[in-house]
Amino acid sequence: xxxxxxxSPAVDPTGPLVPAAxxxxxxxxxxxxxxxxLVAFAFANVGFSLKGKLPxxxxxxxxxxxxxxxxxxxxxxxxxxxxxxxxxxLAALLNGLSIVMMYRLAQQANPATGRPVISTSQATLxxxxxxxxxxxxxxxxxxIREPRVLQRYTYTLGAAGILLIALPALLPASISEVYGAKxxxxxxxxxxxxxxxxxxxxxxxxxxxYLVAKRDVLALAGRRVLGIDLPRARDLxxxxxxxxxxxxxxxxxxxxxxxxxxxxxxxxxxxIATSRTSWLMLGFLMxxxxxxxxxxxxxxxxxxxxxxxxxxxxxxxxxxxYQLIQGxxxxxxxxxxxxxxxxxxxxxxxxxQSDLVISGFGEELGLAxxxxxxxxxxxxxxxxxxxxxxVKDPYSKLLAGGLSFMLALQVFVIVGGVTRLxxxxxxxxxxxxxxxxxxxxxxxxxxxxxxISDTARRPPPRPIQEEGLTxxxxxx
Amino acid sequence: MNRALRRISIAVLAMFILLLINVNxxxxxxxxxxxxxxxxxxxxxxxxxxxxxxxxxxxxxTVAESKPSNDEFKYKRSYPYGPxxxxxTGYDTLYSQTGIEEAEDSLLSGSDxxxxxxxxxxxxxxxxxxxxxxxxxxNSKAQxxxxxxxxxLGKPGGVVALNPKTGAILAMASYPxxxxxxxxxxxxxxxxxxxxxxxxxxxxxxLNRALEGTYPPGSTFKIVTSSALLTQSPNTTxxxxxxxxxxxxxxxxxxxxxxxxxxxxxxxxxxxPLVVAFAQSCDTTFAKIGMQLGAPALNDMAGKFGMNxxxxxxxxxVAKSNYVIPPSQALTAFSAIGQFSDTVTPLQEAMFxxxxxxxxxxxxxxxxxxxTASDLSTVQTTSQSVLRQPVSSSVASSVGQxxxxxxxxxxxxxxxxxxxxxxxxxxxxxxxxxxxxxxxNDAAFTCFAPYGNPDIAVGVIIQGGGYGASxxxxxxVQVIKAYQSALGNQ
Numbered sequence: 001x002x003x004x005x006x007x008s009p010a011v012d013p014t015g016p017l018v019p020a021a022x023x024x025x026x027x028x029x030x031x032x033x034x035x036x037x038l039v040a041f042a043f044a045n046v047g048f049s050l051k052g053k054l055p056x057x058x059x060x061x062x063x064x065x066x067x068x069x070x071x072x073x074x075x076x077x078x079x080x081x082x083x084x085x086x087x088x089x090l091a092a093l094l095n096g097l098s099i100v101m102m103y104r105l106a107q108q109a110n111p112a113t114g115r116p117v118i119s120t121s122q123a124t125l126x127x128x129x130x131x132x133x134x135x136x137x138x139x140x141x142x143x144i145r146e147p148r149v150l151q152r153y154t155y156t157l158g159a160a161g162i163l164l165i166a167l168p169a170l171l172p173a174s175i176s177e178v179y180g181a182k183x184x185x186x187x188x189x190x191x192x193x194x195x196x197x198x199x200x201x202x203x204x205x206x207x208x209x210y211l212v213a214k215r216d217v218l219a220l221a222g223r224r225v226l227g228i229d230l231p232r233a234r235d236l237x238x239x240x241x242x243x244x245x246x247x248x249x250x251x252x253x254x255x256x257x258x259x260x261x262x263x264x265x266x267x268x269x270x271x272i273a274t275s276r277t278s279w280l281m282l283g284f285l286m287x288x289x290x291x292x293x294x295x296x297x298x299x300x301x302x303x304x305x306x307x308x309x310x311x312x313x314x315x316x317x318x319x320x321x322y323q324l325i326q327g328x329x330x331x332x333x334x335x336x337x338x339x340x341x342x343x344x345x346x347x348x349x350x351x352x353q354s355d356l357v358i359s360g361f362g363e364e365l366g367l368a369x370x371x372x373x374x375x376x377x378x379x380x381x382x383x384x385x386x387x388x389x390x391v392k393d394p395y396s397k398l399l400a401g402g403l404s405f406m407l408a409l410q411v412f413v414i415v416g417g418v419t420r421l422x423x424x425x426x427x428x429x430x431x432x433x434x435x436x437x438x439x440x441x442x443x444x445x446x447x448x449x450x451x452i453s454d455t456a457r458r459p460p461p462r463p464i465q466e467e468g469l470t471x472x473x474x475x476x
Numbered sequence: 477m478n479r480a481l482r483r484i485s486i487a488v489l490a491m492f493i494l495l496l497i498n499v500n501x502x503x504x505x506x507x508x509x510x511x512x513x514x515x516x517x518x519x520x521x522x523x524x525x526x527x528x529x530x531x532x533x534x535x536x537x538t539v540a541e542s543k544p545s546n547d548e549f550k551y552k553r554s555y556p557y558g559p560x561x562x563x564x565t566g567y568d569t570l571y572s573q574t575g576i577e578e579a580e581d582s583l584l585s586g587s588d589x590x591x592x593x594x595x596x597x598x599x600x601x602x603x604x605x606x607x608x609x610x611x612x613x614x615n616s617k618a619q620x621x622x623x624x625x626x627x628x629l630g631k632p633g634g635v636v637a638l639n640p641k642t643g644a645i646l647a648m649a650s651y652p653x654x655x656x657x658x659x660x661x662x663x664x665x666x667x668x669x670x671x672x673x674x675x676x677x678x679x680x681x682x683l684n685r686a687l688e689g690t691y692p693p694g695s696t697f698k699i700v701t702s703s704a705l706l707t708q709s710p711n712t713t714x715x716x717x718x719x720x721x722x723x724x725x726x727x728x729x730x731x732x733x734x735x736x737x738x739x740x741x742x743x744x745x746x747x748x749p750l751v752v753a754f755a756q757s758c759d760t761t762f763a764k765i766g767m768q769l770g771a772p773a774l775n776d777m778a779g780k781f782g783m784n785x786x787x788x789x790x791x792x793x794v795a796k797s798n799y800v801i802p803p804s805q806a807l808t809a810f811s812a813i814g815q816f817s818d819t820v821t822p823l824q825e826a827m828f829x830x831x832x833x834x835x836x837x838x839x840x841x842x843x844x845x846x847x848t849a850s851d852l853s854t855v856q857t858t859s860q861s862v863l864r865q866p867v868s869s870s871v872a873s874s875v876g877q878x879x880x881x882x883x884x885x886x887x888x889x890x891x892x893x894x895x896x897x898x899x900x901x902x903x904x905x906x907x908x909x910x911x912x913x914x915x916x917n918d919a920a921f922t923c924f925a926p927y928g929n930p931d932i933a934v935g936v937i938i939q940g941g942g943y944g945a946s947x948x949x950x951x952x953v954q955v956i957k958a959y960q961s962a963l964g965n966q
Contacts (some may be wrong), residue, residue, distance in 0.1 A: 021949060202876040268484055275480040280674055317515060331499070332507035333518040336599065355616035378492045383484050389478050401481050412495060421498040444501075 022087035025077050031089035032073055036066050039096030042341055046104045049342025061103065064127050065096055072134045079141040080454035087453065091374050091446045093440070095130055100341065101360055102126040102353065104433055110347035117347050118434065127437040133443035140447035147396040147452050154209030162245065169252040177265040187195035195397045196258050197428070200265070201448070204406060207242075207266055208399040211273035215394075219274040242266040243286050244425035256291070256301055257413050257425030263287045264409045269402040279422035280351070308423035315400035323350040324424050331362035331370070331419065338366025353434040355426045358418050374415065377430070380446070381408040387453035400452040403445055478802035508589040512582055519587065524549035524662070529584040529607035531565050531576055531828045535962070537616040540565045540577070542607075545662065553577075553660040559653035560623040563684040564614060564843065566792075569667055575684070576610060576843065579791040581849050583608040583855065590856070594825035594849050600657050604849035613644035614862055615859075618817065618932075621958030625951040626651035627936075633919075633938035633948075634685030634822035636841075640830035640924055640933045642860045643839030645790060647822075647934075647955055650689070652831060654681035672747075676887075688795045689817035691918045691937045693887075694792060694907030694944065695757045697778075697814030699828045699922070700799075702762075704769050704777040706871045714874050720748035726806035727767070733809065736757050736908070738761040747821075755881040755888040757906060760889045766812020771801045774812055780866035782827045782838060783820065788863075790823075790843045797824040814907055814920075825922040825935025830903065831864075832879065833924035833933050836872035838864045879903035880927050889945050890921070896953035900960050901927035906929065916940045921948035925956045932959050 040062055047055030055061075069092045076083055085458045106116050106123035119419075144150065150157070168185055185193050211218070218235050242263065267283030295301040303320055311321035311328075326349040334344060346352045346360040353360075384404030388397050410430055417424035428438035461474055511519035528551065531540035539561040545552035553568045555561065566575015582588035586607035598605050615637075620637040620819060626649055637647035658670045674682050683689060704713055720741035724733040735741055741758035742748025753761035766774060777838050778784065778799035786796040798819040802808045810816040828865055831838035840863040844862060847856040867875070880903040882888040883896075889906040896902055904923025919941030924933040934952040941947030 149837050212964055272477055272484060273478045275477065312513060325515075327512055328506075329513070329516045331502055332510040333522060335507055336596070345521070348517055362499070362503060365601065367499060370499050374492060374499070375496055378488075380493075381488055382485070385481060385488070388926055389481050394477060397477055397481070401477075401484060405488060408491055412491045415495050416498070419495070419498045419502050421494060441883065 006063075006125060021082070021457070023081045025073075025081060028076065028085035029073060029089055031086065032069060032092060035089045035093035035096060036062075038067070038093060039065065039100060042097060042100040043103070045340065046100060046107065046342045049340055050104070050107050055103070055107075055134035058101075061099065061127065065099060065130065068127075068131045068134045069095075072137055074315055075138040076450065079138075079145070079267055080450050081458040082220040082454045082459075083450040084392060084453035084457070085381050085389060087450050088448055091431060091443065092379050092381075094110060094376060095133070095374070095443075096359070097361070098432045098434075098439075099126050099130065101122075101357060101432070104342055104364075105346065105353055105360070108342070108347060112348075118353050122353075122434065125436075126434060126439075129439045132436060133440040137438050137447040140444050143452060144448070144451055146395055147391075147448070147455060150205045150399070151209045151212065151395045154206050157202045158206035158210070161199040162208055163251075163374060164202065165245070166248075167195050169248075173235055183260050184403070190435075192435075194428075194435065195439035196255070197437040198444075200258075200261065200406060201403075201441060201444055203262065204265060204269070204402045205399060205448075207269045207400060211269055212395045212398055215273040217234045218270070218279075219276055243290065255426070256294075256423075257417070257427035260287065260291075260425070261406060261410050261427065265402055265406045268405045268409075269398055272398055274400045304423045304425060308420065324418070324420065326350065327352075327356045327359035327418050328357045328420060334366045334369075336367045338362070338364050338369055340364060348441070351426075354428065355414065355424075355433070356418050357432045357434070358415050361432070371430075374411070375408070377411045381405075381411075381451075383453065384449045387449060387456050391452055391456035393455070396455060400449060403448060404465040407445065493641050495574050496638050500762060505617075508582075508592055511587040520570075521549075524551060526586055527551050527604065527606045528553065528568070528700045529586070529609040529850070530872055531584070531610045531612065533612050533616045533619070533960075534613045538600055539612075539614075540568075540656075541755050547661055552662060553656075555656045555660070557613075558655040558657060559681075560619065560649070561614075562620075562653045562656050562693065563650040563686055564612065564648055567659040569659045569671075570662065570664065571667075575792060576612070578697060579789075580610050580844065584610060584852075588855075591849060594851060594853075598850075605711050606849050608664055608849045608855050611845045613639075613843055614648065615646045615959055617962035618647035618955050618959040619649060621954045622647040622951065623651070623653070625857075625954040627940065628940070628945065629951065630939050631941050631947070632679065632685065632688050632689075633936065633950060633951075634687075634939060635934065635936045635955060636686050636821075636823040636826040637838075637932055637934045637959065638823075638830045638841055639904055640833035640930050641839065642828070643841045644845070644860075645823075645841055645843045646932060646959060648686045648711070648843070650683070652679045664691075670938035673752050677683065684792070685937070685939075687790070687792055688821070688823045690795050690821055690911030691920070691939060692796060693814040693818055693820040693825065693828075694909035694918065694920050695759070695762075695814055696761045696825060696828060696905045696907035696920045696944070698754060698757065698820055698923045699811070699832065699879070699905055700749070700777050700781055700783075701766055701774060701812045703781075703867045703871055704773050705765050707777070708769060708773060714751040714754075714878055715749045717747040718750050718761055719746065719764050720753050720758050720761040721746050721764075722760070724809075726763075726809055728804065728963065729806045730885040731806065732762055733760055751878045752885075752887060753882050754878040754905075755885050757882075757889050758760075763809035767809050769807050769812070770812065771808045774808070775799050775810050778818075779864065780838075780864050781831055782824060782863060786811075788841075790841045791841065794823055794841075795821050797821055805891070805915070814909060820920075821938075822935045822937045825907075825920055825937060826933050827935070829879070829922040829924040829935065830933035831866050831874050832875045833903075833930035834872075835869040836865060836867040837862055838866055851883050857957045876903055876924075876927070879905055879923070882906065883923070890923075890949050892945065893949055896950075897925065897957045897960055900925050900956065900965065902953065902956060903927045904949065906949060908942070908944045911940075917942055919944040919947035921952050922951070923947070923952050923956070926958070926965070931963065932956055 013092050102123040106120045109116050124356040270279045306323040330349045341364045344363040381404045388400035414427050430442040500527045528542040542551040543554050566577045568577040573602040584607045604787045682788050723741045742752045783797040783799050788794040797820040807816050840855050840861045841860050883890045883902050902925040907920030909918040917940040920935045921944045936948040938947045
């Protein structure tokens with residue numbers, strides 16, 4: 001097995017010159033302290049900027065946040081001591097910034113409405129969701145000691161994923177429709193759950209199981225057209241199914257962003273499993289054809305393209321493109337270094353607490369802050385892909401690769417949408433957006449990546465070497 | 477599988493690079509253009525957080541500046557001279573702008589792309605960002621004379637003074653005016669109240685009459701009619717006798733055109749030298765000439781002097797001065813003496829004289845000399861340009877001699893002003909546009925000075941001022957006097 005990264009001790013148990021493998025948990029702790037300091041500094045910044053003094057709830061907020069994250073760190077020590085030391089600090093930093101942003105949004109009233117964008121209780125809830133997210137993170141680490149066990153539930157997870165996606169579409173609009181998309185389930189008046197966030201994880205695990213089992217067949221070449229080996233017609237079933245599911249999502253739930261993420265996830269995993277470029281092209285063409293057709297048939301989709309191409313026409317500027325434009329204005333007003341946390345006017349941008357949260361960061365932390373956030377995401381993805389490359393077991397490889405790619409794709413779709421690189425579609429920004437489902441699902445994703453990196457980096461059991469005794473060599 | 481994973485890594489890298497490039501563009505390069513988009517509330521409010529640039533006259537008098545303020549915004553606009561410069565500077569309120577404040581907004585506020593690099597340097601060196609300063613072509617002495625003379629008269633009107641050689645606007649005043657300081661308030665309620673009051677005022681103080689008010693030019697239009705005649709028939713000189721009846725019955729009507737107060741033209745023989753008819757401003761003479769030339773020729777010449785142009789900006793937009801081709805000969809006669817549907821702005825009046833003064837070449841009028849960044853480096857300089865070439869230099873010289881006769885010959889309508897400015901020969905043309913009642917006639921005057929080497933051309937129109945010579949000419953003389961003394965010519 002080859003790797004572009006330096007061979008980790010776990011992969012190469014033979015050389016006596018290789019230093020003893022290190023768990024790097026202390027590195028993780030130091031990086032965590034760094035993240036805590038940044039978050040505390042950001043909090044203080046908000047307070048000084050808005051009220052001229054340290055924010056009143058600073059101690060409580062920080063204690064809760066640090067305690068929850070330290071629990072995650074202890075769980076890592078206990079359940080995944082060999083996991084990548086960067087994953088947790090990076091996720092914790094993003095999560096902390098999200099708490100600061102929610103706090104900041106709740107502290108300043110929009111002069112136009114006299115109310116803040118979100119209430120203080122909603123901001124506090126972000127901490128509660130962090131606790132639930134970290135709880136799920138710990139649970140995943142504790143329950144799934146070997147990623148391969150998930151392979152057993154391939155079909156169960158697949159069915160669960162599809163059910164989760166379909167649920168809001170089947171439910172009446174009164175409890176599932178939000179801003180024209182049917183993606184939520186509302187419990188009472190306050191709590192909503194976005195099942196698709198969890199469906200993404202379930203389906204990724206399911207795809208991995210299916211593809212590991214079928215990859216040899218899928219890699220078989222069919223007819224050769226224009227120098228590309230097309231797959232055999234009879235093997236097209238799964239990709240057609242995924243395509244149909246993503247289109248249904250598009251048509252019945254008007255959720256283009258998630259549909260693109262699903263399709264991208266499936267195609268990327270198909271490619272990782274088979275190494276066949278033809279799958280990539282086929283999947284890409286099918287998605288584009290589907291999206292174009294949908295844009296003609298479904299008003300919601302065509303409108304997204306129109307907003308993207310012509311946001312500044314008077315009708316669009318005051319209408320459907322309003323939030324996109326306000327987001328752009330916000331980021332532009334931030335410029336290179338931003339207006340400082342608490343110094344901007346993010347409340348002007350609609351949905352700045354959820355879909356357009358990156359524009360809020362752009363406005364207050366500037367280009368420098370947005371680039372830093374993008375690099376944090378990039379690092380998480382890179383650590384995930386690195387784990388995928390160094391782990392031996394094909395199922396784990398596929399799952400880690402798929403999940404990492406999905407995270408990257410989601411960031412690309414939402415940040416690209418908000419910055420007008422691609423049409424804006426409403427999906428959450430992992431860790432940063434307000435809302436429990438996305439935060440909890442993101443923590444679970446990090447848990448799976450941590451588990452797989454732990455498997456990859458774990459040194460093999462030491463061979464017992466004692467003179468005079470039979471040498472026992474583990475072969476695995 | 478690792479080969480595929482590596483390729484996926486490269487794809488992911490490409491995606492992130494695309495995002496990074498795009499945010500760099502959005503936050504590094506696009507802010508200036510996004511800030512100028514309509515409805516960008518942030519950019520609009522942000523301008524009050526930076527020190528806006530000053531507006532300064534050519535001779536260094538600050539007429540608009542931003543002073544530190546103690547409310548939610550850091551700076552407040554202040555106009556030290558109030559109504560005098562209001563038509564020039566305009567105002568900068570929380571919600572809207574006019575005048576130079578509007579025309580040069582992106583530079584004054586510092587958001588213009590020409591200032592991006594300087595802003596970045598200021599940011600990196602920790603210097604407070606500041607907008608660029610706008611230097612006007614206005615001469616403060618000429619402007620003060622123009623406004624005080626208008627205010628002393630107390631009738632609505634406008635004055636524009638130009639440098640005929642460059643097109644630089646030396647003075648631009650309008651009366652009645654308003655105090656832009658009232659509109660610079662940061663209190664939305666006060667602002668609305670002041671705004672409503674100004675809009676409801678019947679005297680229309682917000683109207684910049686110098687550029688936006690259009691009035692019948694009256695006899696000042698005879699400059700155009702004479703120019704058309706001298707251009708069309710090269711054998712005609714200013715001493716050529718032309719038909720100058722005391723009464724003229726207009727064709728296909730019973731209407732009899734008299735000269736003012738029924739006076740005879742010249743010696744009453746029915747013939748008079750062109751220069752005498754011009755100096756005395758005989759309506760019958762020029763009505764006849766107009767009918768001979770025909771409306772298309774008059775229209776052509778009026779256009780060459782800058783009329784019928786709706787797109788002129790200085791950079792403030794200028795209202796169109798109109799010559800409308802009349803439907804009959806009788807009305808053509810009226811149009812040739814500046815009546816019928818002819819209307820001009822005070823700026824157009826100044827342009828008549830400026831073109832003649834500059835040997836027949838009309839320079840494009842402009843109000844902004846240059847723009848300098850807060851570090852005193854020049855951002856923009858206005859370069860002079862030729863707007864049109866209405867007449868040849870020989871025709872210009874002839875018309876100039878006739879305008880001199882208006883002031884210097886005893887029969888001239890503005891003879892009273894031959895000593896108006898000591899040692900400076902003024903050449904001009906009066907205009908009195910009949911509105912039916914002598915006291916309500918619109919008074920116009922266009923002139924240039926000194927005759928030998930003109931450095932100023934002035935156009936004045938007073939609504940309901942009466943005779944051009946009595947209401948408009950004294951104001952022009954005041955402006956010339958102030959400017960000549962500022963230049964040290966007196």
